[in-house]
Amino acid sequence: MYLKDLSFSLWADFIERDFLNKEFKELIENGIVNGATSNPAIFKNAILNSIAYKEQLKELKNLSAKEKYEALAIYDIKKAADILKPLYEKGDDGFVSIEVDPNLANNAEKTIEEAKRLWKEIDRENLMIKIPVTDEGCRAIKELVSEGININATLIFDPKYAKKCLDAFEEGIKNSDKKPYGVLSIFVSRFDRKLDNTLVQKGLEKGKAGILNAAKIYNTIQKRELPNIRALFASTGVKGDDYPPFYYISELIAPHSINTTPINTIKSFVNDGFKEQKLPIEDEIIDEFFDRVEKAGVDMQNVYNELLEEGLLAFVDAFKEIIEELE
Structure with missing residues (x-):
């Protein structure tokens, strides 16, 4: 834990082979990070821009493009899981996540099939399988949790x-003989990038929509009190100069929570960020803000829907780029 008194963790939202061999280990040894997450965009940047993958690719020349991608990603995920295992064994998180093919987001059966295959092939108990939270994704999560598979439920924007x-998660846990772990990845900064200009024009405060929406979902998770299930704040890197780099970490420090974020954002927070508890925020305060947003003419349900579609599309596009490059 980065802040032990709050059980507040920092996870590295980054995977790359040279990073795992060097800086990642240093961050763990210094008590800064205790987990890692990945997604298709992260692997796209790593695989296509790092020479660390060239040698393994030579060995994979007879495989399909997706098989090559999976071989590269699985190698890195196994390595990260092994590095994190001592933390996991002492109950200090130690998880690493890999996402299923984003093209499967609206197909529960194929999501379940691929998740089970990845879980079996990677064969690490400190692995989490990332599943986008769509209607079909929720069906898959229920089934996978019931089989004892740890789940990172991702791309959460809508409180519903x-x-x-x-x-x-609750139904899956009831039907499981094991005690799987899970996180709900609540996306944050994309709200403000989408809404800030509109809210300012309507006389409302910018830089609050993402934080207050995340705070609302955090409250919902805490009230459920499901065993081994926590809130994870994602999409917490800052783009542009409107906010300090550590803004979406410092403003979301909460008991029993995780913030996964790029390495430079973590360093900014460690060096300069405010480290006092900020959540929970009362539901009445949150609801009052969004009432004003709705009265100003912003349809939040439409915002939730658009952000989910945009998030899915970004991962699909990144995955497509990797596959095309590896063909």
């Missing part, structure tokens, strides 16, 4: 979908 996801 967060509740549906929690229902899936």
Whole structure:
């Protein structure tokens, strides 16, 4: 834990082979990070821009493009899991996540099939399988949790979908002989990038929509009290100069929570960020803000839907670029 008194963790939202061999180990040894997450965009940047993958690719020349991608990603995930295993064994998180093919987001059966295959092939108990929280994704989460598979439920924007996801976790846990771990990855900064200009024009405060939406979902998760299930704040890197780099970490420090973020953001927070508890925020305060947003003419349900579609598309596009480059 980065802040032990709050059980607040920092996870590295980054995977790359040279990083795992060097800086990642240093961050763990210094008590800064205790987990890692990945997604297709992260692997795209790593695989296509780092020479660390060239040698292994030579060995994979007879495989399909997706098989090459998976071989590269699985190698890195196994390495990260092994590096993190001592933390996991002493109950200090130690998880690493890999995402299923984003093209499967609206197909529960194929999501379940691929998740089980990845879980078996990687064969690390400190692995989490990332599943986008769509209707079909929730069906998959329920089934996978019931089989004892750790799940990182990702691309959560809508509080209603967060509740549906929690229902899936709860039903899965009831039907499981094991005690799987899970996180709900609540995306944050994309709200403000989408809404800040509009809110300022309407006389409302910018830089609050993402934080207060995340705070609302955090409250919902905490009230459920599901065993081994926590809130994870994602999309917490800052783009542009409107906010300090550590803004979405410092403003979301909460008991029993995780913030996964790029390495430079972590360093900024460690060096300069405010480290006092900020959550929970009362639901009444959150609801009052969003009431004003709605009265100003912003349809939040439409915002939730658009952000989910944009997030899915970004991962699909990144995955497509990797596959095309590896063909």
